[in-house]
Amino acid sequence: MVEKRIPQLLVEDNKFCPGCGHGNINRVVAEVLEEMGLADTTVGSLAVGCACLMMDTFGVDWIQAPHGRAAAVGVGVKRVRPECCVFTYQGDGDSLAIGLSETLYAAIRNENITAIIVNNGIFGMTGGQMAPTTLSGQRTTTSPKGRDVSITGQPLNIVNQCRQLPIGYLARGSVASAKDINKLKKYIRAAFETQMSGGGYSLVEVLSPCPTNWKMSLEKSLEHIENDVKPIYPLGEFIKKGEKTDA
Amino acid sequence: MRKSKLSEYKMIQHLERCKGCGFCISQCPSDALYLSESVNSKGYPVAKIDEGKCTKCAICYTVCPDYVFERVKGA
Ligand SMILES: Cc1ncc(C[n+]2csc(CCOP(=O)(O)OP(=O)(O)O)c2C)c(N)n1
Ligand code: SF4
Ligand code: SF4
Ligand code: SF4
Ligand SMILES: [Mg+2]
Secondary structure: OOOEOOOOOEOOOOOOOOOOHHHHHHHHHHHHHHHOOOOOOEEEEEOOOHHHHHHHOEOOEEEEOOOOOHHHHHHHHHHHOOOOEEEEEEEHHHHHHHOHHHHHHHHHOOOOOEEEEEEOOEEOOOOOEEOOOOOOOOOEOOEOOOOOHHHHOOOOOHHHHHOOOOOOEEEEEEOOOHHHHHHHHHHHHHHHHHHHOOOOOEEEEEEOOOHHHHOOOHHHHHHHHHHHHOOOOOOEEEEEOOEEOOO | OOOOOHHHEEEEEOHHHOOOOOHHHHHOOOOOEEEEEEEOOOOOEEEEEOOOOOOOOOHHHHHOOOOOEEEEEOO
């Protein structure tokens, strides 16, 4: 048995809503950075969304990118400070709507950074509008009758977009249970290890509840992830050490 | 090195951070957590541990989004 201490990188209480998955993801990232000895040499790139609440509470150095452009800014930091660990931490609206080009081109160029993308299926911070990841038929404030994919196109699966690219590491995890969170930690560690060994671009997408804008209790939110989100966005490791897996 | 025993650890809670979301309660394998009557300064009802049932597995540490639990050495 070992001690379980809150990582020191979490310098203040987080500012997320009750039950928000960002809190779980923050803690897992902090644990991994500390365990890898990267706490003092990491730079995070943030753009918009509830992710930005981390700037005051998560004790690494941060750089503020314009909406969507965290990958482009993060790549710039990495190129001038290659000894640093550089990661982007973005929501799905930020990274996959306005920022899709920057997200995808960092992967296409196999830039040696780590991208963490929080898939909660909506624009959380601005009040629950439809995002590229919103499920078919899902009600949001901008799709009150449910997302009509005959008009909007299908939900965007960033893992499938990146699977054919020559990148270092690709995985999708979740924070919907203790088991999922333990697996997520392995994925996030593998992603940072890929970067620190010069293994190229690493991306971890994380399925995460937004009880506030889903207008669900946490219990219902976790059921929704289990029953509705996971079948569309399956979990697993899809590229490891630059090689495609069977997942 | 001698392996450390369960009795050498304790769970501590930073209840001021609790937002009453209930995630820990739904995941505790020993049914040792409950939403209490007490409310913290943020206005949330807080989750408390029934020490008699707790096995110090720290699953609550793993799932809590608000850094409430720690497992530390000391009786
Ligand atoms: C240029 C610009 N346009 C629009 C916004 C408004 N805005 C703030 S957060 C956000 C999207 C947030 O959604 P997501 O990235 O999914 O993050 P979440 O809050 O869901 O974690 C938008 C569009 C902005 N900040 N800047
Ligand atoms: S609005 Fe949603 S994503 Fe943002 S902090 Fe609240 S629960 Fe989390
Ligand atoms: S340590 Fe384990 S048994 Fe004790 S309250 Fe936490 S989850 Fe329940
Ligand atoms: S998971 Fe954390 S914040 Fe939620 S009720 Fe339990 S102790 Fe409180
Ligand atoms: Mg979002």
